[in-house]
Amino acid sequence: MESELSHLKSYLYRNPNFMNIYEEAVKNSLDAGADKIDIIIKKKKKISDAELTIIDNGTGFNQSSFNRFSVLGKKADIEHKGLGRVVYLMYYGEVKISSTYQFNGEWLKRDINFTDDFNPKSAPDLYKEEKSSQQISRTELMYKRLIHQKIHDSKFIDVHYVRSFLFAKFLSEFYTLKQKGKDVVITIRDEQEGEDDLVSNDVKLSSTDFPTFDTRDIDLSGKELFDIANPKTKILYKIENDYSPINSYEQSIITAISVDGRSFEVNIIDLLPPGFRVIFLLHSEEKIFKSKPDRSGLDIDNDKLKKIEEIFKSYIINMVEEKIPEIKSENKKTIREINKKYPFLIGYLESTGVTLYRKDRLIDDAHTKYNKDKKALLDLQNLSDSQFDNALKISSRVLTEYILHRETVIRKIDILQKNGENDETLLHNVIIPQKDVYVDAEIELQRNNIWLFDDKFMSFSTVLSEQSIKQLFKSLDDEREGNDDRPDISIVFSKNGDSEQTKSADVVIIELKGQSPHKNDLPIIVKQIVDRAKVLSEEYPSKINRVWYYGVLGLSDSLKRDLYGSDRYHKMFSSDEYWYGQETFIPDYEKDPSQANRIQVDFFLLSYKALIDDAKSRNSTFLNLLRENITHND
CATH class of the missing domain: 1.10.8 (Helicase, Ruva Protein; domain 3)
Structure with a gap:
């Protein structure tokens, strides 16, 4: 070949695709007037060993065709680049070509071994015409020795995928052939080497498989896109509402631009309702579109291409809305x-x-x-008035995102509760993972969900999940030993001030008792709370100002009866059982009875339903307010 082919091929095809082999071979066959094309995919055990054979009944490699083939870049007309066959050698080491054809009433044949070293001028006798005993137009290309570039996907040698690819690629070509009344049949067959015999299957693609298009003129004039002022351009389209794909590779959406008898797809439609197929092809008889030398896309300025696609898209929108409401x-x-x-x-x-x-x-x-x-x-370091307004809007969205996270947490606990999950560990880990510690209002949105009890709990200074009393003392800046008793959740709220009283902290202790109806009666539960309070009593009032205790549990009928029958406990406003009570004890009574220091213990007993439903109610109020605000602003 009159060019350094081995050096030029990687330059011409920087991003080759194995499918280009089928594309170039079929296009050459159609240009040679073939109406019968056979593609044979010879599959081996390894994909990398696959070979191709492509046969057609076109005019063949007569002298004129051979002369063009021998010179890289020699064009037959405006539609051709004279470069297509180079892609063959990106994948295969050699292509054996055998062609029989008729010239001046005589049947001739020509054999070509197309490789990187192909150079007819150096050995012209190797490629000369010879008389043929076979009197039939037939050209066969055998692709041998897969090298360098690999077949990266097995679908590239799947007959159904190849058929789907050729259907989309040659929409424009077959539209023209169908208008001329010419029937072309492409047979795609694979031959799979088995242990004992050869297994094969084939599919066909013919002119009759291509739709009869409707047409609509498209105005691309006055946009300074082409050298021609008013190019005659139209959209060939087909919209089907009873479409059923033959196989998984068949495309239900094709939007493309016709260039040099081939289709270059543009992504305009992504998804359709089931049962629909649409084909939109931008087509011009005046050859206003040109492709790049390697056929990888349109040879046009990106800005101009974007304008063309926008105009094409606007027409498609109107047509789709009209045909597929x-x-x-x-x-x-x-x-x-x-x-x-x-x-x-x-x-x-x-x-x-x-x-x-x-x-x-x-x-x-x-x-x-x-x-x-x-x-x-x-x-942003400083906010202008407009940026401040925008900041408020974004803040509303951020808060809404957080409230939605809360909805997810509530839903999760609700599911556990409705499914009768009594595992305290599961419930505990949804509220706050066991062993976690958070300091100075550190908010882990995906983990710390103590807002379920009360939103003001999120203003904590320390949260301890299943940590010992010893750790609780440390959070109060007290180095005493304490003990290893572990409340489920401890929350410390520090107070900043000058007086000793305001320097002390408020503490919330939460115990999760599971959802099964609690078997203990009220006095026993109260005693457990007071015993826990006595452990912390040594911190009064220097370190702890006040302690609140929350017990979340399944309330048995006997426990409810005790609560309703006592004047010492008060039912709170809630969607379910939520009770408040007080107890007092004298931690230092045995030491100095005359100067006994009474400590008040505040505690709440509530059901899981009350916890969930009350949190859900608060959250819904926030969410509705934020949703209305965002909708109004947008």
Whole structure:
């Protein structure tokens, strides 16, 4: 070949694709006037050993064709680059070509061994025409010795995938052939080497498989896109509502631009309702589109291509809305569902208007934009008036996101409760993981959920989950030993001030008793609370100002009876059982009875239902308020 082929091929095809082999071979066959093309995929045990044979009944490698083939870049016409066959050698070490054809009433044949060293001028006798005893037009290309570039995916040698690829790639070519009344049949067959015999199957692709297109003119004039002022351009389209794919590789969506008899797909429609197939092909008889030398895309300025795609898309939107109204109604439903579940993303859901929305992708894209806005806000040092207004809006969304996290936590505990899960460890770890410690209002949104009891608990100075009394003393800056008794959850609220009283802390102790009806009666439960209070009594009033005890448990009928029958306990406003009581004790009575120091113990007993439903009610109020605010602002 009159070029340094071995050096040029990697330059011409920097991003080769194995499918280019089928594309170039079929295009060459169609250009040679073939109406019968056979593609034989010879599969071996290893994908890397696969070989191809492509046979057609076109005009063959006559002298004119051979002359063009021998010179890299020699074009037959405006549609051709004279470079396509180079891709063969990106994958195979040699292509054996055998061609029989008729010229001036005589049948001739020519054999070619196409390799990196192919150079007809150096050995012209190797490629000269010879008389043929076979009187039939037939050209065979045998692709041998897969090298360098590998077949990365087994679908590239799957007959169904190859058929689907060729259908999409040659929509424009077959549209023209069908208009001329010419029937072309492509047979794709694989031959799988088995242990004892050869197993094969085949599929066909013919002109009759291609749809009869409707057409619509598209205006690309006056946009300074082409040298031709008013190019005659139209959209070939087909919309089917009873489509059933033959196999998993068959495409239900094809949006493409026709270039040099081939289709170059552009991503405009992503998803359709079941049963629909759409094909939109931007087509011009005036050859206004050109492809790159390696056929990897359109040879056009990116800005111009973007404008063309935008115009193409606008036409498709109108046509899809007209022909498939289901998309618009389904998309509205999807947006409503996302807004309800993720109100903090309201206003970030970008409408494309031409595709059935993929909910997960829509949410991911909106989340990306939302997080970008949050970061931009946090990076600002000083806020202008407009930035301050925007900060308020973003803050509302951040708070809404947090409230939604709370909804998830409530739902999880609710499920555990309804399923009768009595494992205290499961419940404990949802509220706050065992052994966790948080200091100075450190908020771990995914872990620390003590707001379930009361939102003001989130203003803590220390939270201890299943930590010993000894650790609790340390959080109070007291180095005494204490003991190894472990409250389920301890919360310390420090007070800053000058007086000794204001320097002491308030403490909340929470015990989780499981959901089964508690068997102990009221006096025993109260005694347990007072015993725990006595352990902490040595800290009064220097370190601890006051302690509140919460017991979350399943209330038995006898326990409820005791609570309702006593004047010492008061039912709180709640969706279920929620009681408040007080007890007093004298920790130093035995030491100095005359100067006894009475300590008041405040405690609450509540059911899991009260915990869940009350938290749910508070959260719903916040969420509704924030959702309304965000919706109003957007």
